[in-house]
Amino acid sequence: METNIVLCGVGGQGILSISIALDIAANRLGWQFKQAEVHGMSQRGGEVVSHLRYADHTVRSEVIPRGKANLVLSVEPLEALRYVSLLALEGALVTSSDPFKNIESYPDVDEVLAAVGREPNHVLLPGEALARQCGSVKAANIVLLGASAPWLGMPEETVEAAIRELFEPKGEKVQELNVKAFRTGRSAGEAYRRCVAAGVPSRSACALAGKLKDGLLSPDAVAPWKAVFLGPGAAEVLSALGQPGQRVKGDAAVPEAILAAGKEADVAELMAGRR
Amino acid sequence: MATEVKTATRPLLGDEALALGAIDAGLSGAFSYPGTPATEILEFVARETGDGPLASAGGVSHSWSANEKVAYEEAMGMSFAGRRALVSFKHVGLNVAADPFMNSAVSGVEGGVVVACADDPGQHSSQNEQDSRVFAAFAQVPCLEPAGAQECYDMARDAFDLSERFGIPVMVRLVTRIAHTRSGVALAEKRPPRPLQPSTDYARWSLLPVNARKGVAALAAKHADLTAWSETCRWNTLDLGRSGSRTGVIAAGIAVNYFLENYGPEDSAPPYLAIGAYPLPVALVEKLLDSVDTVLVLEDGYPHIEGMLRGLLDRPRGKAIRGKLDGAAPRTGELSPDLVREALGLPARPHRAASGLALAGRPPSMCNGCPHIDSNAAIRVVLDTYPGTHVFGDIGCYALAYLPPFQTVHASIDMGSSISMAMGAAAAGVHPAIASIGDSTFLHSGMSSLVDAAKRDVPMTVMLLDNGTTAMTGFQESMVTGEALVRVVKGLGVREDHLHVINPHRKHHEENVALVKREVEHKGLSVIIARRECIQTARS
Ligand SMILES: Cc1ncc(C[n+]2csc(CCOP(=O)(O)OP(=O)(O)O)c2C)c(N)n1
Numbered sequence: 001m002e003t004n005i006v007l008c009g010v011g012g013q014g015i016l017s018i019s020i021a022l023d024i025a026a027n028r029l030g031w032q033f034k035q036a037e038v039h040g041m042s043q044r045g046g047e048v049v050s051h052l053r054y055a056d057h058t059v060r061s062e063v064i065p066r067g068k069a070n071l072v073l074s075v076e077p078l079e080a081l082r083y084v085s086l087l088a089l090e091g092a093l094v095t096s097s098d099p100f101k102n103i104e105s106y107p108d109v110d111e112v113l114a115a116v117g118r119e120p121n122h123v124l125l126p127g128e129a130l131a132r133q134c135g136s137v138k139a140a141n142i143v144l145l146g147a148s149a150p151w152l153g154m155p156e157e158t159v160e161a162a163i164r165e166l167f168e169p170k171g172e173k174v175q176e177l178n179v180k181a182f183r184t185g186r187s188a189g190e191a192y193r194r195c196v197a198a199g200v201p202s203r204s205a206c207a208l209a210g211k212l213k214d215g216l217l218s219p220d221a222v223a224p225w226k227a228v229f230l231g232p233g234a235a236e237v238l239s240a241l242g243q244p245g246q247r248v249k250g251d252a253a254v255p256e257a258i259l260a261a262g263k264e265a266d267v268a269e270l271m272a273g274r275r
Numbered sequence: 276m277a278t279e280v281k282t283a284t285r286p287l288l289g290d291e292a293l294a295l296g297a298i299d300a301g302l303s304g305a306f307s308y309p310g311t312p313a314t315e316i317l318e319f320v321a322r323e324t325g326d327g328p329l330a331s332a333g334g335v336s337h338s339w340s341a342n343e344k345v346a347y348e349e350a351m352g353m354s355f356a357g358r359r360a361l362v363s364f365k366h367v368g369l370n371v372a373a374d375p376f377m378n379s380a381v382s383g384v385e386g387g388v389v390v391a392c393a394d395d396p397g398q399h400s401s402q403n404e405q406d407s408r409v410f411a412a413f414a415q416v417p418c419l420e421p422a423g424a425q426e427c428y429d430m431a432r433d434a435f436d437l438s439e440r441f442g443i444p445v446m447v448r449l450v451t452r453i454a455h456t457r458s459g460v461a462l463a464e465k466r467p468p469r470p471l472q473p474s475t476d477y478a479r480w481s482l483l484p485v486n487a488r489k490g491v492a493a494l495a496a497k498h499a500d501l502t503a504w505s506e507t508c509r510w511n512t513l514d515l516g517r518s519g520s521r522t523g524v525i526a527a528g529i530a531v532n533y534f535l536e537n538y539g540p541e542d543s544a545p546p547y548l549a550i551g552a553y554p555l556p557v558a559l560v561e562k563l564l565d566s567v568d569t570v571l572v573l574e575d576g577y578p579h580i581e582g583m584l585r586g587l588l589d590r591p592r593g594k595a596i597r598g599k600l601d602g603a604a605p606r607t608g609e610l611s612p613d614l615v616r617e618a619l620g621l622p623a624r625p626h627r628a629a630s631g632l633a634l635a636g637r638p639p640s641m642c643n644g645c646p647h648i649d650s651n652a653a654i655r656v657v658l659d660t661y662p663g664t665h666v667f668g669d670i671g672c673y674a675l676a677y678l679p680p681f682q683t684v685h686a687s688i689d690m691g692s693s694i695s696m697a698m699g700a701a702a703a704g705v706h707p708a709i710a711s712i713g714d715s716t717f718l719h720s721g722m723s724s725l726v727d728a729a730k731r732d733v734p735m736t737v738m739l740l741d742n743g744t745t746a747m748t749g750f751q752e753s754m755v756t757g758e759a760l761v762r763v764v765k766g767l768g769v770r771e772d773h774l775h776v777i778n779p780h781r782k783h784h785e786e787n788v789a790l791v792k793r794e795v796e797h798k799g800l801s802v803i804i805a806r807r808e809c810i811q812t813a814r815s
Binding site: 010019020023024027032033034035036037038045046047057059060061062063064065066067068078079081082084085086087088089091102103105106107111112115116118119 | 532632635
């Protein structure tokens, strides 16, 4: 067992907190871990990257060799793309879709998200929207940690316990908020992957996953959602999903109702589960 | 499936592990000046011992010093008094502390002195990538080079023991990746500090030539004993293995990890000598050479070991030496597991292709609302008004003004250089000559230059950017700020009619520009203190 994770984002996005949570978890399991941070100048709005490795055997290099990373976990989509070439062929890329634009030369966001969408084995989630659902936009980092759960190589209970330990000094409310963010991220990530595997376009799956209540999507809702997103009303549905505060129930009834109502659909109403 | 276990290890950065190792080895005093990647050493000592008693009461005293030289000399005073001291800084900090460092090797120490020097190969946040191992060899002091947080912890204790056994300061050389990598550390038993027992060997400590000649001879005589120690010390290990390969490896510090990364437990690695302690174990090196035809040297930093092996004649005992000097590894920059893999001649691992999108870099920049933005906006106007203007900057967040949109820094080479370089340029005929320097840097090493400039009334303008903190390295307290800083500047001899305090804020832009223009036209020394709190500390 060996897990190698590249954690990245921009200074101030909570990269260090995720790394430390995973250190705590690895330590609880009695595993060896090495977590390399970049400090200093990068605190000033620069790119931040942390290499985290843990294993049930000796971990040698502090830096992840190219081709040995299982996971790139990013709180920012441009930063995620920076480290793709460290990934093993079958490695995963989990990133927030929220761009952090503090440079003039930031590429076209649609191009960045499309590039993420082309990566095999990826998850693209609106981290901030999901975090807001859980009570604080600051928990976006933990939402993405949750979405990474399938690749962490450790029991989810251990990660949750580590999150509790990390946020202990901040009190119980913050602890619970972050555990919720972890669970929501995990569910939303699963919803996203199901949709994309079924053929839903990446941007649509991302928009939907961000509005699902607790990130939950029932498996039988995937096919009708696909029909919605590939159908003639897709643009309207996407624009309704773009409304702030919009929530979508995760059962199949919602996309089915949208399909049934056809042109007449009041999409926003239907999403909220109101008829 | 994995289950949780009770572990005794504590997750620590390399810096923190070194600090805790020193504390547990019976430390009495820790002294430092901030600098990436060494800053967390003193910060950790402060966190860990802050509530406890001071050294005089059997605890640990710690402080940020005015600069690295001061820190080093405080450590020597602590040692003279019989107690153990840790002094830490980044690699270029040792340049500032070079005088006491070199001479402390001659005087020797009483209580153990450990010098933790954090190098920055690859220059993540530094002006150069000088290798402190070279400095240790220059001073003829032993050096330990940890390859992980556990070794940082263990070596700190060994370094104190070694220091007291040989009566010599001992360097621990870190690199950024070791200093800033966290991992689990198993702790040893905590030792009590040494008692207060000042040295009475005044001759050894007083380096008049009559005494110092003896000190120099004694230091040279230690080399053989230190080498004998190094041959059998646990940090240097020779593994001839079973591979039968005729190419052997000498790897030092972090490079040992990058090397072993390529071999699983069952693979047999080529014969190798892992180095964690200097002076080099000559007999072990000979043994390795005897069993191979070629030696590949892997080290992060300068080709230090490689250069010693090659000497002038390139092929010691007819063996080929490979490394940074023949291009097997890059001559500059940080070593990496991938570069080491290539140097070993192993095929690259398959990996995913880059996304193909051109990815703009995200360089550090001044924060929104930073007072340096407004100071440099004013300097920019002066530059545009007087075409001959040159600005000598310094080391701190304001060095970022070199970049667009300001481009108001034309040179910044080392801490404290702004004022003295402006003096030299003014002497050459540059006018207007402007120095821009932060509060912490001014107190570190700008003050003595200002004494000189004031005494000679050099025609130049000093912009002293008082944001009340040492921002760039993480907001450590600045020695003197605000009104007290004005008194310091006056005390250094600056004329009051050419000493002004301004508030660098957008709403004062016009008046600030007018003032700077007026002072720039003055044919003597002016000092303008631009005082506004760092936006980061103001917000928190
Ligand atoms: C000799 C040396 N010691 C330490 C450092 C690390 N260092 C870089 S900038 C800086 C201090 C900056 O403080 P200040 O001048 O007050 O400027 P600010 O960043 O607050 O604007 C330090 C300590 C260095 N580069 N060189």
